[in-house]
Amino acid sequence: MNLKEVAIEKPEELNLILGQSHFIKTVEDIYEAIVNTVPQARFGLAFCEASADRLVRVEGNDEGLKELAARNAMKIGAGHSFIIFLENAYPINILRAIKQVPEVCTIFAATANPISVIVAENDRGRGILGVIDGHSPLGIEGEEHLKKRREFLRNIGYKF
Numbered sequence: 047m048n049l050k051e052v053a054i055e056k057p058e059e060l061n062l063i064l065g066q067s068h069f070i071k072t073v074e075d076i077y078e079a080i081v082n083t084v085p086q087a088r089f090g091l092a093f094c095e096a097s098a099d100r101l102v103r104v105e106g107n108d109e110g111l112k113e114l115a116a117r118n119a120m121k122i123g124a125g126h127s128f129i130i131f132l133e134n135a136y137p138i139n140i141l142r143a144i145k146q147v148p149e150v151c152t153i154f155a156a157t158a159n160p161i162s163v164i165v166a167e168n169d170r171g172r173g174i175l176g177v178i179d180g181h182s183p184l185g186i187e188g189e190e191h192l193k194k195r196r197e198f199l200r201n202i203g204y205k206f
Contacts, residue, residue, distance in 0.1 A: 049175070052121050052163045056114065056131065061158045063130040063137050066174065067149040070095060072128060073105040076150075079143040080130070081107070087135035090115035096125025096171070108133065122163050124172040126151075138204075155179050 056062060067076075073093045080087055090111025093103045102119045106112040111131045118129050132140075137156030144150060155161055159180030165172050187195070199205040 048167045050165045050167060050172075051178075052165055054118050054129075054161045054163065055121070056118070058160075059158060060114075061132045061135075061137050062155070062161070063132070063141070063144060063153065064127070064155045064161075064163065064174075064177065065129075065144070065153045066124075066127050066151045067093065067147070068126055068151055069149045070098075070103065072126075072147070072149045073103045075147045076128065076130065076144060077105045079147050080135075080140055083140045083143040084135040087140070088133040089130055089135070091128065091130045092116045092119035093128040094119050094123065094125055100125075122165060122172070122174065124163075124165055124174045127174055 054062065073091055076091055080089055088108040088111060090106035090108055090113065091104065092112070092115035095101050095103060102116050104112050104116045106115065111133065114131050115129050119127070122129070130144075141153065141156055145153065154163070154174055155177045157179050161180070162178040164175045164177065166175050196205070
């Protein structure tokens with residue numbers, strides 16, 4: 047078995063969700079979950095089939111994001127994995143709906159950070175072991191950081 051690090055290609059500000067599912071209808075069900083939760087969201091979604099045709103299935107409402115999702119799904123190449131790229135929405139807006147999709151097994155990451163996927167590969171295929179999301183911590187939050195965090199959350203409307 048070999049381990050590989052797959053760097054996700056994306057613009058710096060773009061959010062993504064990476065997960066694992068188990069059935070071909072995943073792409074259609076996730077599509078519906080997104081548009082029913084945040085109708086103005088622009089997104090691309092790609093799902094790696096693990097049997098039969100073993101294709102990357104692609105859906106979404108933005109051609110550029112669909113292409114980006116397909117390209118990254120092929121790089122990852124792990125059976126039953128999916129990746130979503132989002133504009134005009136944040137993962138926090140749709141994660142609950144994605145987790146409620148019956149086929150979804152796991153969410154590995156929901157982030158705008160630079161991200162690498164750690165993939166194991168054997169003679170049959172690939173699987174996702176985990177992710178490296180962003181950077182390592184530089185220290186522990188102090189009083190000033192605590193105040194800034196709380197103010198930030200209120201300024202963007204997530205807390206009152």
